[in-house]
Amino acid sequence: METKRWSVDKYVDDLGSYPHISQAADFLINNEVVAFPTETVYGLGGNAESDDAVARIFAAKGRPSDNPLIIHIAEEQQLSSFVEEIPEMATRLMKAFWPGPLTLIFKKKEGKISEKATPGVSTVAVRMPDHPVALALLKKAGIPIAAPSANRSGRPSPTTADHVWDDLNGDIAGLVDGGPTGVGVESTVLDCTEPVPVILRPGGVTKEQIEAVIGEVRVDPALADVDHAPKSPGMKYRHYAPDAPLHLVDGSKEFLQMLVDEKKAEGLSVGVLTTEENQDFYQADFVVACGKRVNLNTVASSLYDALRKFNHTKADVIFSEMFPLEGVGHAVMNRLMKAAGHRVINS
Structure with a gap:
C-alpha cells in the first residue's frame, strides 16, 4: 500500500x-x-x-x-x-x-x-x-x-x-x-x-x-x-519499549554509572537515558537526554523521541534514571515502567 x-x-x-x-x-x-x-x-x-x-x-x-x-x-x-x-x-x-x-x-x-x-x-x-x-x-x-x-x-x-x-x-x-x-x-x-x-x-x-x-x-x-x-x-500489555532491554535505576547517578561500567566490562554497548542536567556525567556508549529534571513537562514531551533514538544505536542494554511521582511525573514513570517491563535495579 x-x-x-x-x-x-x-x-x-x-x-x-x-x-x-x-x-x-x-x-x-x-x-x-x-x-x-x-x-x-x-x-x-x-x-x-x-x-x-x-x-x-x-x-x-x-x-x-x-x-x-x-x-x-x-x-x-x-x-x-x-x-x-x-x-x-x-x-x-x-x-x-x-x-x-x-x-x-x-x-x-x-x-x-x-x-x-x-x-x-x-x-x-x-x-x-x-x-x-x-x-x-x-x-x-x-x-x-x-x-x-x-x-x-x-x-x-x-x-x-x-x-x-x-x-x-x-x-x-x-x-x-x-x-x-x-x-x-x-x-x-x-x-x-x-x-x-x-x-x-x-x-x-x-x-x-x-x-x-x-x-x-x-x-x-x-x-x-x-x-x-x-x-x-x-x-x-507491554508498551513504549525500545529494541534493547531497558532497566530503571533507583539510586544515585554514581550507582547508575557503576552498572554501566559493569556491563561495559562484559563487552556490551551501554545506553543511558538521563536529563540535560546529568548528560555530561555519564561515561557510556550512548547517552540520551530527555528534557530537564527541573521541569518534568519537558521530560514528558521528549520521552518517546529519546527512547526511539536508542533504536538507531547499537546499545545492547539501556539504563534509565527515575523521576519523581508528582504531577506529570506519574505519567512519565508509568510509561518508563511499561517500557522496562517493570525491571528496576535498586541501589
Missing part, C-alpha cells in the same frame, strides 16, 4: 478548507486509516462506526484485538449519539479540560460505535484533542474517529510524523504531518462510570488538576501494583 503524506501548517487560517485536510477527511469517510497529530502523540484514525475501518487500525498496528480504542470528537454534541448519559462531573471536566489531554469513559449506547472499537466492554472512552490540525480534520470528516497511537504496537508512541513513517509507511492510507506534538505522553484516562471516578492511565492532566474541579478521584491500584489486574484491558 502506498501511504499518502500531507504536510499541514497548523498555524494556517481556516484549516478546514485546506486541501490536504479535505483529502485526509475523505479518506476517513471512506473507511481508510489516516495518522494525524494531536497535542499528546500522533493518532492512527479510522471511522469509529465502521468495522472495516477499525479492523484496519488493529491490523496496521499489530494491536491485540481486546484492547479498546479511544474515540476522538471535535464537538461535545457528538457525544449524545453514542453515549448513554453524561454525568454532571463529566460535564464539569469537559468544560475545564476539553479540548485537551483528558479521556473520559462513559456508558455506551449499543449499536452506534463499532464493537471492534470497544471489544468486551459496555463503556466507551472519548476525548477532544487540543490540536488545530486534529480538530480541523475531525470537523471536516464529521464522524467519530477511533484513534490509538500511530505506532507499531509495543514500540514508543510517535511524537513526530517521521516516527509514524518509520513504523507504518506502507501499512496505512495516509499521514497528516502537522509537526511535532506538545505534551508528549498520552491523555489521562478517567472512568466516569463509578461513583468516585478512577484514573486508569495517568497522562497530560494530573490527578491534582482533576480533583481541583470535581473533588476526590481514585487511582486504579494496578498502576502501582504489577500483580493487580488492571481495570483497563489495554494496560496489561
Whole structure:
C-alpha cells in the first residue's frame, strides 16, 4: 500500500478548507486509516462506526484485538449519539479540560460505535484533542474517529510524523504531518462510570488538576501494583519499549554509572537515558537526554523521541534514571515502567 503524506501548517487560517485536510477527511469517510497529530502523540484514525475501518487500525498496528480504542470528537454534541448519559462531573471536566489531554469513559449506547472499537466492554472512552490540525480534520470528516497511537504496537508512541513513517509507511492510507506534538505522553484516562471516578492511565492532566474541579478521584491500584489486574484491558500489555532491554535505576547517578561500567566490562554497548542536567556525567556508549529534571513537562514531551533514538544505536542494554511521582511525573514513570517491563535495579 502506498501511504499518502500531507504536510499541514497548523498555524494556517481556516484549516478546514485546506486541501490536504479535505483529502485526509475523505479518506476517513471512506473507511481508510489516516495518522494525524494531536497535542499528546500522533493518532492512527479510522471511522469509529465502521468495522472495516477499525479492523484496519488493529491490523496496521499489530494491536491485540481486546484492547479498546479511544474515540476522538471535535464537538461535545457528538457525544449524545453514542453515549448513554453524561454525568454532571463529566460535564464539569469537559468544560475545564476539553479540548485537551483528558479521556473520559462513559456508558455506551449499543449499536452506534463499532464493537471492534470497544471489544468486551459496555463503556466507551472519548476525548477532544487540543490540536488545530486534529480538530480541523475531525470537523471536516464529521464522524467519530477511533484513534490509538500511530505506532507499531509495543514500540514508543510517535511524537513526530517521521516516527509514524518509520513504523507504518506502507501499512496505512495516509499521514497528516502537522509537526511535532506538545505534551508528549498520552491523555489521562478517567472512568466516569463509578461513583468516585478512577484514573486508569495517568497522562497530560494530573490527578491534582482533576480533583481541583470535581473533588476526590481514585487511582486504579494496578498502576502501582504489577500483580493487580488492571481495570483497563489495554494496560496489561507491554508498551513504549525500545529494541534493547531497558532497566530503571533507583539510586544515585554514581550507582547508575557503576552498572554501566559493569556491563561495559562484559563487552556490551551501554545506553543511558538521563536529563540535560546529568548528560555530561555519564561515561557510556550512548547517552540520551530527555528534557530537564527541573521541569518534568519537558521530560514528558521528549520521552518517546529519546527512547526511539536508542533504536538507531547499537546499545545492547539501556539504563534509565527515575523521576519523581508528582504531577506529570506519574505519567512519565508509568510509561518508563511499561517500557522496562517493570525491571528496576535498586541501589
